[in-house]
Amino acid sequence: xxxxxxxxxxxxxxxxxxxxxxxxxxxxxxxxxxxxxxxxxxxxxxxxxxxxxxxxxxxxxxxxxxxxxxxxxxxxxxxxxxxxxxxxxxxxxxxxxxxxxxxxxxxxxxxxxxxxxxxxxxxxxxxxxxxxxxxxxxxxxxxxxxxxxxxxxxxxxxxxxxxxxxxxxxxxxxxxxxxxxxxxxxxxxxxxxxxxxxxxxxxxxxxxxxxxxxxxxxxxxxxxxxxxxxxxxxxxxxxxxxxxxxxxxxxxxxxxxxxxxxxxxxxxxxxxxxxxxxxxxxxxxxxxxxxxxxxxxxxxxxxxxxxxxxxxxxxxxxxxxxxxxxxxxxxxxxxxxxxxxxxxxxxxxxxxxxxxxxxxxxxxxxxxxxxxxxxxxxxxxxxxxxxxxxxxxxxxxxxxxxxxxxxxxxxxxxxxxxxxxxxxxxxxxxxxxxxxxxxxxxxxxxx
Amino acid sequence: xxxxxxxxxxxxxxxxxxxxxxxxxxxxxxxxxxxxxxxxxxxxxxxxxxxxxxxxxxxxxxxxxxxxxxxxxxxxxxxxxxxxxxxxxxxxxxxxxxxxxxxxxxxxxxxxxxxxxxxxxxxxxxxxxxxxxxxxxxxxxxxxxxxxxxxxxxxxxxxxxxxxxxxxxxxxxxxxxxxxxxxxxxxxxxxxxxxxxxxxxxxxxxxxxxxxxxxxxxxxxxxxxxxxxxxxxxxxxxxxxxxxxxxxxxxxxxxxxxxxxxxxxxxxxxxxxxxxxxxxxxxxxxxxxxxxxxxxxxxxxxxxxxxxxxxxxxxxxxxxxxxxxxxxxxxxxxxxxxxxxxxxxxxxxxxxxxxxxxxxxxxxxxxxxxxxxxxxxxxxxxxxxxxxxxxxxxxxxxxxxxxxxxxxxxxxxxxxxxxxxxxxxxxxxxxxxxxxxxxxxxxxxxx
Numbered sequence: 001x002x003x004x005x006x007x008x009x010x011x012x013x014x015x016x017x018x019x020x021x022x023x024x025x026x027x028x029x030x031x032x033x034x035x036x037x038x039x040x041x042x043x044x045x046x047x048x049x050x051x052x053x054x055x056x057x058x059x060x061x062x063x064x065x066x067x068x069x070x071x072x073x074x075x076x077x078x079x080x081x082x083x084x085x086x087x088x089x090x091x092x093x094x095x096x097x098x099x100x101x102x103x104x105x106x107x108x109x110x111x112x113x114x115x116x117x118x119x120x121x122x123x124x125x126x127x128x129x130x131x132x133x134x135x136x137x138x139x140x141x142x143x144x145x146x147x148x149x150x151x152x153x154x155x156x157x158x159x160x161x162x163x164x165x166x167x168x169x170x171x172x173x174x175x176x177x178x179x180x181x182x183x184x185x186x187x188x189x190x191x192x193x194x195x196x197x198x199x200x201x202x203x204x205x206x207x208x209x210x211x212x213x214x215x216x217x218x219x220x221x222x223x224x225x226x227x228x229x230x231x232x233x234x235x236x237x238x239x240x241x242x243x244x245x246x247x248x249x250x251x252x253x254x255x256x257x258x259x260x261x262x263x264x265x266x267x268x269x270x271x272x273x274x275x276x277x278x279x280x281x282x283x284x285x286x287x288x289x290x291x292x293x294x295x296x297x298x299x300x301x302x303x304x305x306x307x308x309x310x311x312x313x314x315x316x317x318x319x320x321x322x323x324x325x326x327x328x329x330x331x332x333x334x335x336x337x338x339x340x341x342x343x344x345x346x347x348x349x350x351x352x353x354x355x356x357x358x359x360x361x362x363x364x365x366x367x368x369x370x371x372x373x374x375x376x377x378x379x380x381x382x383x384x385x386x387x388x389x390x391x392x393x394x395x396x397x398x399x400x401x402x403x404x405x406x407x408x409x410x411x412x413x414x415x416x417x418x419x420x421x422x423x424x425x426x427x428x429x430x431x432x433x434x435x436x437x438x439x440x441x442x443x444x445x446x447x
Numbered sequence: 448x449x450x451x452x453x454x455x456x457x458x459x460x461x462x463x464x465x466x467x468x469x470x471x472x473x474x475x476x477x478x479x480x481x482x483x484x485x486x487x488x489x490x491x492x493x494x495x496x497x498x499x500x501x502x503x504x505x506x507x508x509x510x511x512x513x514x515x516x517x518x519x520x521x522x523x524x525x526x527x528x529x530x531x532x533x534x535x536x537x538x539x540x541x542x543x544x545x546x547x548x549x550x551x552x553x554x555x556x557x558x559x560x561x562x563x564x565x566x567x568x569x570x571x572x573x574x575x576x577x578x579x580x581x582x583x584x585x586x587x588x589x590x591x592x593x594x595x596x597x598x599x600x601x602x603x604x605x606x607x608x609x610x611x612x613x614x615x616x617x618x619x620x621x622x623x624x625x626x627x628x629x630x631x632x633x634x635x636x637x638x639x640x641x642x643x644x645x646x647x648x649x650x651x652x653x654x655x656x657x658x659x660x661x662x663x664x665x666x667x668x669x670x671x672x673x674x675x676x677x678x679x680x681x682x683x684x685x686x687x688x689x690x691x692x693x694x695x696x697x698x699x700x701x702x703x704x705x706x707x708x709x710x711x712x713x714x715x716x717x718x719x720x721x722x723x724x725x726x727x728x729x730x731x732x733x734x735x736x737x738x739x740x741x742x743x744x745x746x747x748x749x750x751x752x753x754x755x756x757x758x759x760x761x762x763x764x765x766x767x768x769x770x771x772x773x774x775x776x777x778x779x780x781x782x783x784x785x786x787x788x789x790x791x792x793x794x795x796x797x798x799x800x801x802x803x804x805x806x807x808x809x810x811x812x813x814x815x816x817x818x819x820x821x822x823x824x825x826x827x828x829x830x831x832x833x834x835x836x837x838x839x840x841x842x843x844x845x846x847x848x849x850x851x852x853x854x855x856x857x858x859x860x861x862x863x864x865x866x867x868x869x870x871x872x873x874x875x876x877x878x879x880x881x882x883x884x885x886x887x888x889x890x891x892x893x894x
Contacts, residue, residue, distance in 0.1 A: 011464070011465055011466065012458060012462060012534060013459065013463075014459035014461060015459060016457065016459035016581075016893060016894075017455075017457040017469075017559070018467055018469075018893070020465055020531075022464075048494055048496070049514055059590065061593075062580070062593070067496055084529075086577070086581050087457075087458065087459060087581055088580060088581045088583055088584075088589075089584070090584050090585070090589055091583070091589065130533070133509070133533050134462055134463075134534055134535045136537050137535075137536070137537050138537065142535075142538065142541075143506065146507050146509070149510070444462065444464060446464040447464035447465075
């Protein structure tokens with residue numbers, strides 16, 4: 001248990017019915033007791049709540065409920081106190097000031113979770129999932145974060161790493177006896193372990209694209225000629241959905257982008273007004289910003305009037321300069337009588353009449369995620385994990401090549417050590433202060 | 448206990464480490480249990496916290512800590528459950544949706560406190576103090592709200608009301624035996640009770656001005672000729688104070704007013720830029736808005752250059768058209784060599800050099816509150832209480848006159864019933880649905 005006792009407001013700031021102030025550390029009970037008029041906290045059972053008053057000398061600051069969690073049965077595995085007071089900023093400030101005066105220290109961002117990690121309550125990937133969970137805004141990103149928080153892939157990585165450690169120690173043993181020319185570590189056994197590890201980490205690496213989509217959403221640029229009905233389509237898509245989106249209090253939106261949630265995945269719709277208004281024809285895209293948006297988009301939804309001659313549609317799409325699978329063709333105004341052919345790949349809709357909108361949404365979803373939602377529930381959503389896995393993969397490939405070339409044990413040991421290092425970085429068995437600070441500084445204070 | 452079980456988010460909305468969802472009602476445990484994977488809540492002791500998962504069928508929504516409070520040992524005196532989940536809007540929404548699906552109802556604003564009142568946990572004045580407490584931003588308004596929440600004056604009012612009820616029942620008895628011309632209720636005893644009640648409620652009525660000042664602050668208009676140094680003074684006052692004000696997170700400020708806190712009282716400084724910029728001379732006040740501000744202000748701080756001839760100062764002040772005690776004269780630029788007399792009542796300061804600023808603050812405070820902070824800690828801050836007390840006073844005065852004029856018992860009984868009604872309104876012994884709705888609808892949801 002850390003010697004210092006930290007304190008922070010753990011609920012969002014602002015006015016509300018209740019605010020929670022959390023303390024963690026060796027002296028959490030004693031520090032709280034110094035300003036608490038009520039039962040003797042240290043004599044109470046863990047996981048019990050106690051009514052009382054926070055006092056500053058003679059004056060009462062608030063009626064509160066104090067809940068105590070005794071080490072090691074708490075979030076941080078330390079002594080933890082939660083003070084539930086009235087949700088007034090003034091009161092919260094007064095109570096925190098009193099606690100600081102009595103020996104508590106202000107918690108750094110993420111310090112509670114960092115202590116939970118350092119005290120072995122969770123591994124690093126799980127700790128990172130806590131932040132993802134708090135930030136999650138859709139069903140899919142939430143499910144991924146929950147899975148990761150519950151252990152997810154990190155359990156398997158830990159297991160594999162242990163097997164690798166066992167092999168590494170055999171190799172090290174060989175090095176100690178290098179003059180004897182014995183082979184403690186079976187090269188065949190090592191090769192099959194390498195395969196096993198690769199079989200786990202390759203799908204994880206591959207899942208990053210999808211995981212990233214789930215966590216951060218899919219940017220979709222809407223392009224098309226003037227009067228193709230892009231704005232109407234955007235409105236139809238959003239009106240349909242807005243009730244659901246605004247139902248989630250606190251959902252933040254980028255001012256330029258509109259969020260459309262399909263099956264729990266965020267599609268960030270970006271209207272290319274610049275293209276539309278500045279120019280008459282899509283082939284004359286002149287504005288670099290809009291061009292850039294199209295170039296960066298995972299997906300371009302090209303909307304055209306169903307009466308536009310098919311060769312012009314094809315020419316427009318060619319000018320977008322995207323891969324075929326990156327463009328979704330949408331033939332709008334299907335309520336009009338169809339006088340010309342439309343490309344086979346296009347979906348005919350009517351934004352105005354709301355026809356085939358569900359089909360369009362399904363097409364959008366399938367184009368990005370079709371068949372990609374793996375049976376496995378292990379997805380990489382974190383760039384740090386992705387990079388560590390990639391580095392592991394490289395190290396293991398080098399080891400593999402080394403065995404094939406029958407290199408000596410000491411070179412092999414170097415590659416294995418590298419792989420162990422990178423695998424350990426994911427779950428936090430290997431950490432540096434910089435790494436920890438980088439991770440936890442992104443947390444909110446009080447977590 | 449109410450049959451319906453209500454639910455609401457009780458912590459401020461937004462992203463944070465922890466959010467608290469609160470349920471109250473007969474089925475609070477059963478409804479929570481339906482979505483909680485963990486211990487059997489109804490079998491646990493009151494005031495205990497339990498780790499577990501909120502589940503929706505097979506999928507986990509969140510890791511939570513559920514704290515249970517068994518009736519009648521809870522805030523509402525009903526069964527209460529607090530679910531501490533991760534502070535994500537998405538998770539909060541999901542959990543509340545699940546609880547609603549399982550039979551909970553969305554709480555109305557203030558409904559938890561309303562139930563606490565209806566179930567006898569607190570009287571109406573105490574319930575109202577909860578809202579004041581949450582809104583309190585200064586030490587003084589906080590202390591007043593805490594005192595009122597702890598019972599404050601309402602205990603005494605309840606006592607006096609019971610004595611009055613006793614007397615009323617004697618009078619009613621007289622009416623039953625009216626033909627016999629007996630006097631069960633001693634008129635002398637009643638007169639001394641009336642004195643006792645008046646002795647309690649008069650100071651309370653008188654305390655409303657002060658109570659209002661403590662709760663809502665004192666509007667102070669700063670007036671003066673151009674270049675008198677009003678802006679510099681405002682900055683000097685605020686710079687000195689701003690560190691303290693901004694220290695309190697979530698302090699809201701009116702955009703036009705600046706808040707200066709002196710000894711825990713808010714002074715809302717209003718700069719009359721209109722007067723200053725539109726006209727050269729204060730006697731030429733032409734802008735009705737500024738005039739109105741001056742007219743409405745509890746206090747006008749008239750700032751003048753220390754070199755301005757005293758007769759001109761007097762003429763300016765006369766033009767303000769305020770009572771003498773409503774104007775604080777501030778002779779600025781005291782760092783200059785003094786060549787003319789200044790009015791006796793004026794405080795000489797230097798805004799630029801920061802001279803005598805503490806003295807000015809003390810003068811501001813004393814002018815408004817000097818000698819008024821009563822020894823008694825009972826203050827009326829609520830307009831509703833003030834009006835009920837005033838109405839009580841009138842009814843009692845009528846009763847007094849009635850006795851003096853030896854009116855008959857039935858007329859006396861009417862006045863007493865009126866007094867009982869108004870006294871009962873304060874503590875909530877007499878309530879109407881309208882009254883309750885009016886009070887609790889101003890609460891936040893979740894309280």
